Amino acid sequence: MLQVKILGAWLKSRCRPTYSYILSRLLQKQAQNWPRNFSTTCTKCSKSRRLGHKRNISEKKLTRCFVDHRKVYVIAGKGGDGISCFHSEPRKIYGGPDGGNGGDGGHVILKVDQQIRSLSSVLPIYRGISGEKGGSKNCYGSAGLNIYIKVPIGTVVKEDCRVVADLNHHGEEYVAAYGGSGGKGNRFFLDNDNRAPKTATEGEPGEERVLHLELKTMAHAGMVGFPNAGKSSLLRAISNAKPAVAAYPFTTLNPHVGIVHYENYEQVAVADIPGIIKGAHANRGLGFAFLRHIERCRFLLYVLDLSVPEPWTQLQDLKYELEQYEEGLSKRPHAIVGNKLDLPQSKCNLPLLKERVQHRVIPLSALTGENLEELFLHLKVLYDDYVKTEEAQKHKPLKW
Ligand SMILES: Nc1nc2c(ncn2[C@@H]2O[C@H](COP(=O)(O)OP(=O)(O)OP(=O)(O)O)[C@@H](O)[C@H]2O)c(=O)[nH]1
Ligand SMILES: [Mg+2]
Numbered sequence: 001m002l003q004v005k006i007l008g009a010w011l012k013s014r015c016r017p018t019y020s021y022i023l024s025r026l027l028q029k030q031a032q033n034w035p036r037n038f039s040t041t042c043t044k045c046s047k048s049r050r051l052g053h054k055r056n057i058s059e060k061k062l063t064r065c066f067v068d069h070r071k072v073y074v075i076a077g078k079g080g081d082g083i084s085c086f087h088s089e090p091r092k093i094y095g096g097p098d099g100g101n102g103g104d105g106g107h108v109i110l111k112v113d114q115q116i117r118s119l120s121s122v123l124p125i126y127r128g129i130s131g132e133k134g135g136s137k138n139c140y141g142s143a144g145l146n147i148y149i150k151v152p153i154g155t156v157v158k159e160d161c162r163v164v165a166d167l168n169h170h171g172e173e174y175v176a177a178y179g180g181s182g183g184k185g186n187r188f189f190l191d192n193d194n195r196a197p198k199t200a201t202e203g204e205p206g207e208e209r210v211l212h213l214e215l216k217t218m219a220h221a222g223m224v225g226f227p228n229a230g231k232s233s234l235l236r237a238i239s240n241a242k243p244a245v246a247a248y249p250f251t252t253l254n255p256h257v258g259i260v261h262y263e264n265y266e267q268v269a270v271a272d273i274p275g276i277i278k279g280a281h282a283n284r285g286l287g288f289a290f291l292r293h294i295e296r297c298r299f300l301l302y303v304l305d306l307s308v309p310e311p312w313t314q315l316q317d318l319k320y321e322l323e324q325y326e327e328g329l330s331k332r333p334h335a336i337v338g339n340k341l342d343l344p345q346s347k348c349n350l351p352l353l354k355e356r357v358q359h360r361v362i363p364l365s366a367l368t369g370e371n372l373e374e375l376f377l378h379l380k381v382l383y384d385d386y387v388k389t390e391e392a393q394k395h396k397p398l399k400w
Helices: 002-014 016-033 059-065 231-238 287-295 312-325 344-356 372-392
Strands: 069-075 108-112 125-127 147-151 155-159 162-167 173-177 208-215 221-225 256-261 267-272 299-305 334-339 361-363
Touching (some): 069 173, 108 155, 173 208, 221 287, 221 312, 231 256, 231 334, 231 372, 299 312, 299 372
Parallel strands (some): 069 125, 221 267, 221 299
Antiparallel strands (some): 155 162, 155 208, 256 267
């Protein structure tokens, strides 16, 4: 700071007009290197400006923010009209036609942005920018700029119940509505038979479509279980995600995604899907709205509450519900997780469950963290198998 002041005084004495400019630039440069909590304005404002602690949004608020389906009406921009006019210049008669073409209308484009988490920012209607009309002296109208609608990864675009686009990668684009092409000016119609055409055409209207956007949570693993089975507690235990946990059913009202980190920077995304109950496929409980989030998961984790009597019936019911929603969904690669191992009833139920289920059961406690390593290892095995099968089919595996 002292060096800046000395330099400032020297500059002041030498070259007055440029002094203030150079000094302000130097101060700006210096300010960039200062710590965040240092004021560059006055001592009164020099109190700490550190970033505040980020508060967790409550599940209720999140439900308001989280939107997983939207109906959008998109109208692309109209093409600009071509114009009809003739060249006019002193001492030059019959200058010829010089009406320029109109510019094309702007498209409305859906673009995937990994920063966007839900469809809440998508508006019900988008109107594209129209192209400008042509001008005299063969001037073409400028084309309307494209409008981009940012959508999250995993957005499915439907029109009349038909899937028209499936947007799964960051930066992927889908033209929702094409802009109309610009009209032709009378210069365009000039030919040997007609040396003075007066015809000019209007720009075409932009495309209009009604699209249904659906968000299907993209994750490698999806946790499926009855309410209160401890899915959210498990996600908290294995990742940095912070879904709400409480001792009442339907605490989780939206899917949450947590990332499990492995060595070599491998990341496995695990989604906590809201609880499913008997009859969910017939819209009971939270209904089938959340079953569609399971559809996208590459493998499943059936989370069972070991402390309830006959936990194997939970597994049968879950599989039945998935099967009713989509055939073959329950047969995806999966692991069975027996949660709440710390409770005494669970110790009795575990051998009974293992007898009745052919598949491997991973007993653990999300609360105490007991036997979580087995789940980590099995999750990695499932992930590696998924990557291998995708690569064998020459598909790009989903990377987080
Ligand atoms: N003793 C014990 N309690 C657990 C364990 N895991 C979860 N719980 C408790 O079970 C209750 C429900 O846990 P959640 O994680 O909210 O269950 P959930 O499956 O996410 O429930 P929903 O969001 O309603 O579907 C909470 O009171 C947890 O403290 C565990 O391993 N041991
Ligand atoms: Mg939950």
